[in-house]
Amino acid sequence: MVNLVLLGAPGAGKGTQAKMLAGKYGILHISTGDILRENVGNNTELGKKAKGYMDKGELVPDSVLIDIIRDRLSRPDTDNGFLLDGYPRTIPQAEALDNIFSQLGKILDVVIDIEVPDEELVARLAGRRMCKCGASYHVTFNPPKEDGICDVCSGELYQRDDDTESSVKTRLVAYYNQTHPLIDYYTNKGLLRTVSGTGGIEDIFGEITVVIDKILE
Numbered sequence: 001m002v003n004l005v006l007l008g009a010p011g012a013g014k015g016t017q018a019k020m021l022a023g024k025y026g027i028l029h030i031s032t033g034d035i036l037r038e039n040v041g042n043n044t045e046l047g048k049k050a051k052g053y054m055d056k057g058e059l060v061p062d063s064v065l066i067d068i069i070r071d072r073l074s075r076p077d078t079d080n081g082f083l084l085d086g087y088p089r090t091i092p093q094a095e096a097l098d099n100i101f102s103q104l105g106k107i108l109d110v111v112i113d114i115e116v117p118d119e120e121l122v123a124r125l126a127g128r129r130m131c132k133c134g135a136s137y138h139v140t141f142n143p144p145k146e147d148g149i150c151d152v153c154s155g156e157l158y159q160r161d162d163d164t165e166s167s168v169k170t171r172l173v174a175y176y177n178q179t180h181p182l183i184d185y186y187t188n189k190g191l192l193r194t195v196s197g198t199g200g201i202e203d204i205f206g207e208i209t210v211v212i213d214k215i216l217e
Ligand code: AP5
Pocket: 008, 009, 010, 011, 012, 013, 014, 015, 016, 017, 032, 033, 034, 036, 053, 054, 055, 057, 058, 059, 060, 061, 062, 065, 085, 086, 087, 088, 089, 093, 124, 125, 127, 128, 129, 136, 137, 138, 139, 141, 142, 162, 171, 197, 198, 199, 200, 201, 204
């Protein structure tokens, strides 16, 4: 069993790798972006609060995210291990996570940072296509078998609302100002491992599994 955090800039491949890792290790994939988008889609109070921030590419306030993650980690389906994708994103969120872990008697085993240069991030986000079933593609780097159609469920693919040029710029600024300091935070705790996020999806997956397998030894 392993509890881990995947760090990385927007477009680094957190979601792509998280789905594969969840399958291989039988752990839960918890994506705060997916939770927020589901709430936006269902027009819940939370969704209404979050949408404006998300569309612009800004971070949703810490207090909202901390409540979401405390609630999610309190459920028994997290007892067999989980992977956090998109949380924490700020130092206060990381500090809150430490408290939540100690209150729930859970341990954070490792934080894996996926590193990708900015030019590549922009190209990845511009070409990303999503399906409502949760599958994700890239028009060039990871295309579906049939243009615009999901391999898994045959649904029609769409672009995320925040994959516009101006949102992507804001997301990168938010990443460097607010999220990047987490690299030092987790290095100081001895939890950080870094993998290169450039190259093939399967190769990166291989590198991450080497890190996790060492933890599980
Ligand atoms: P979130 O959904 O977490 O978005 P993000 O961090 O911007 O990251 P992405 O999902 O865009 O990228 P990814 O790393 O998952 O990459 P992917 O695998 O899709 O958050 C969205 C918003 O919600 C935030 O902006 C914020 O407003 C809010 N939010 C969420 N969590 C929050 C928090 N904790 N605090 C505050 N606000 C929060 O890959 C990208 C593309 O590249 C795909 O097309 C994929 O096919 C392709 N690709 C993947 N790997 C490779 C590869 N190796 N080579 C080539 N292409 C590749």
